[in-house]
Amino acid sequence: MRTLPKDFLWGGAIAANQVEGGYNEDGRGLANMDVVPNGKNRFQYMFGNVQDLSFKEDEKYPVLNGIDFYHRYKEDIALFAEMGFKVLRLSISWSRIFPRGDEERPNEKGLQFYDDVFKELKKYHIEPLVTISHYDFPLYLVKEYGGFKSRKMVDFYKKYATVLFKRYKGIVHYWLTFNEINDTLILPYLSAGVVIDPNEDKEQQLYNAAHHILLASAWAVKIGHEIDPTNKIGNMFAGGTWYPYTCHPQDVFATITKNRDAFFFCDVQARGYYPSYKLRELERKGITIPFEDDDKEILKNNTIDFLSFSYYATHVVSGDEKLNEEIKNNPLATLKNPYLGEILYKRQDDPMGLRNTLNMYYDRYQKPLFIVENGTGTNEVYVEGKEINDERHIEYYREHIKALKDAVIIDGVDLMGYTTWGCIDLLSASSCQMSKRYGFIYVDLDDEGHGTMNRYRKKSFYWYKKVIETNGEDLD
Numbered sequence: 001m002r003t004l005p006k007d008f009l010w011g012g013a014i015a016a017n018q019v020e021g022g023y024n025e026d027g028r029g030l031a032n033m034d035v036v037p038n039g040k041n042r043f044q045y046m047f048g049n050v051q052d053l054s055f056k057e058d059e060k061y062p063v064l065n066g067i068d069f070y071h072r073y074k075e076d077i078a079l080f081a082e083m084g085f086k087v088l089r090l091s092i093s094w095s096r097i098f099p100r101g102d103e104e105r106p107n108e109k110g111l112q113f114y115d116d117v118f119k120e121l122k123k124y125h126i127e128p129l130v131t132i133s134h135y136d137f138p139l140y141l142v143k144e145y146g147g148f149k150s151r152k153m154v155d156f157y158k159k160y161a162t163v164l165f166k167r168y169k170g171i172v173h174y175w176l177t178f179n180e181i182n183d184t185l186i187l188p189y190l191s192a193g194v195v196i197d198p199n200e201d202k203e204q205q206l207y208n209a210a211h212h213i214l215l216a217s218a219w220a221v222k223i224g225h226e227i228d229p230t231n232k233i234g235n236m237f238a239g240g241t242w243y244p245y246t247c248h249p250q251d252v253f254a255t256i257t258k259n260r261d262a263f264f265f266c267d268v269q270a271r272g273y274y275p276s277y278k279l280r281e282l283e284r285k286g287i288t289i290p291f292e293d294d295d296k297e298i299l300k301n302n303t304i305d306f307l308s309f310s311y312y313a314t315h316v317v318s319g320d321e322k323l324n325e326e327i328k329n330n331p332l333a334t335l336k337n338p339y340l341g342e343i344l345y346k347r348q349d350d351p352m353g354l355r356n357t358l359n360m361y362y363d364r365y366q367k368p369l370f371i372v373e374n375g376t377g378t379n380e381v382y383v384e385g386k387e388i389n390d391e392r393h394i395e396y397y398r399e400h401i402k403a404l405k406d407a408v409i410i411d412g413v414d415l416m417g418y419t420t421w422g423c424i425d426l427l428s429a430s431s432c433q434m435s436k437r438y439g440f441i442y443v444d445l446d447d448e449g450h451g452t453m454n455r456y457r458k459k460s461f462y463w464y465k466k467v468i469e470t471n472g473e474d475l476d
C-alpha cells in the first residue's frame with residue numbers, strides 16, 4: 001500500500017513579526033508592522049491607507065513584544081523537537097539584519113541571533129524553511145522610499161538576500177522569497193510595505209509594487225542558486241481555490257477570474273513571464289508595467305524550484321455583481337457555501353478543498369508543492385492543572401491531512417511537506433489577537449498583553465507527535 005514519502009517534511013510555521021518581540025534589542029530597527037496597532041484601525045494600515053506611521057499614545061502595539069521568541073527560542077524549539085518536527089518554517093526580521101534597510105553593512109548581532117536559532121534547530125535535526133520577508137520591511141524603507149512602489153527596493157532586497165544566502169550557506173537549504181505575495185494587490189502595506197499616495201493612481205501604484213516584488217523574488221532565486229546551487233527556493237502565496245456560486249457559466253467565468261488573482265503571481269514566478277490575461281487586463285485599464293532592460297530576462301531565467309502556499313479554506317464567488325457586493329471590500333470574505341459548515345473567522349472549513357487546491361496547482365505548474373500554512377484559530381483557555389483540550393484543532397488537522405494524503409497517494413501530487421500555521425500560539429496577523437489560537441503549544445498571554453508567557457502542551461501536541469511518528473498513518 002502506498003504511503004506518504006519517507007522524507008515528507010512535517011512541521012509548523014511561524015513568522016518573526018508575530019513571535020519575536022525584542023523589537024529594539026541588539027540594534028534591530030523598526031519594521032512596518034511594529035507601528036500597526038491592534039484594534040479597529042488595523043485594516044486601514046494594511047490596505048495602505050494610513051499616512052502617519054508614528055506610534056500613538058492611546059494605541060497598543062502587541063507586536064513589539066510578540067510571544068518573546070527572541071528570548072525563549074530554545075525552549076520553543078525543544079518543544080517542536082519533542083513533537084518530532086522535521087522542519088520549522090520561520091522568517092527573518094529584515095530590520096534585524098539591516099536596521100534601516102539601506103546601510104552598507106549588516107548588523108552582526110542580528111545575524112548572530114539567527115546563527116543561534118539555526119544551531120538550535122540543527123541540534124534536533126530540524127530543517128529550517130526560511131521566509132526571507134514575511135510581511136516584514138524596515139520601516140525606514142517604507143517611509144523614505146515608499147516600499148516596493150520604488151524600484152530601489154529591489155536593490156535593497158537583493159543585498160539583504162545575498163547576505164542571508166552567504167551567511168547561512170549549507171545551513172539553510174529551503175527558502176521562500178516573500179510571504180503571500182498575491183496580497184500585494186489587496187493589502188499592500190502588509191505584503192509590500194506600500195502606503196498608497198492619494199494623489200496618484202492607486203492601481204498603477206499597486207502594479208508598480210507587484211512588478212518590483214516579482215522582480216526581487218526572481219533576483220533572489222538567481223542569487224540563491226549562484227551562491228549554493230543546492231538551494232531550493234520557492235514562492236509563497238495565499239492559496240485556496242475559488243468555487244462558482246452555481247454552475248451558471250457566468251459564475252464559472254467569475255471563478256476563473258478570481259483564481260487568476262493568485263495565478264498571476266505564480267505564473268510569473270513559476271513560468272517566467274506575465275500571462276496574457278493580465279497583460280490584456282492592464283492594457284484595458286491603461287496601466288503600464290514598469291519594465292526596464294533585462295527585467296524580462298531575469299524573470300524568465302529564474303523561476304522558482306517549488307510552489308508553497310497557505311491553505312485555510314476555499315472561497316465562493318458569483319458572476320452576479322449584486323451578490324458579490326457583500327464580499328467586495330473584504331479580501332478575507334467569501335459567499336457562503338451551502339455544502340460546508342458554519343463560517344468562523346470568515347472561513348468555512350473545507351478539507352476536500354485542500355485536495356482540490358493541490359490538484360489544481362499541480363496540474364497547472366507541474367512543480368513540487370509545499371503546504372506552508374494550514375490551521376484554524378480557536379480560543380481555549382489554560383486552567384492550572386487541567387488538560388488544554390483543543391479537540392477542534394485535532395479534528396481540523398485530521399481531516400486536512402487525510403485530504404493531502406489523498407492528493408499525494410491517490411492523485412500523484414508531488415508534495416514536499418506540511419507545516420501547520422502557528423504551531424505555537426502567536427499574534428494574529430489580521431487582528432493581532434492572542435485569543436485566536438492556532439498552536440499545539442499554549443502561550444499564557446491574553447489580548448491585553450497580560451500573562452506569564454509560559455508555554456504549555458495542548459492535547460493536540462500529543463496527537464501531532466503521533467502523526468509525525470507514524471508519517472501520517474495514525475490520525476486517530
Ligand code: BG6
Pocket residue numbers: 015018179180238310373377421427428429430431436
Ligand atoms: C496568513 C499569514 O495569511 O495567515 C500569517 O501568512 C497569518 O502571517 C495567517 O497569521 C493566519 O491569519 P490570522 O489573521 O488569523 O493571523
